[in-house]
Amino acid sequence: MDEQNIDPGLIHEIFKHVWTRTALEREKNERNEAPTDADLVIVGGAGTSKKNRPTSANSNALKLSAELIRIFISEAVQRAAAIAEAEGETKIEATHFERILPQLLLDF
Template identity: 45%
Template sequence: MEKREESASGFRKVRGGGAASGLYEVPCANHRPGARRCPPPCGAAGARFPRCAETVNKILHLHFKDDKTRVSSDALLLMAEMLNVFVREAAARSARQAQAEELDRVDIEHVEKVLPQLLLDF
């Protein structure tokens, strides 16, 4: 039976005999330490989607040459989900890198080490 221990940062270490044993689970962006469950992700049943869509829309428009370029709501939802997956994967890989180095804290160096392969994978 796997047991999950939560640290003050919100990362949960999986203990037990399962395949995920010893790895860290990455909390959601709005995780509160001690909370039983995280709020639903951006876009889940309309939860907080307008705020996420607005942020993603602003990020996209920073790189558009034409200010009149419009993005559909479906494209914003897809982009928000892709960013969510990308950030979670970066955090998980960085945590595994720190664990491989027998450290209990993830630093920017761990993110830098996993970033090249992460970018190739996406």
């Protein structure tokens, strides 16, 4: 099988999307609650809230995350193909993935 790499830039964009959604949900929840001392962090002598700090990712962490996702997808396809082959199928269907997913998640 020809293995393709997943672009770390794509992973970074996905992470940024999740971080943005999480921050928006946190702000929405904070409107109903008073801030606590744990929400404040002292950085360089100046107080700043967690929601105002930019979230970033180390380039090595992005490369590692991309590789982990590539391995996860590859393993999922291989396991689903084995199930399909055992059933005499020539195509992998969604049901094959549904059957392997619980054990795959436990393995990772």
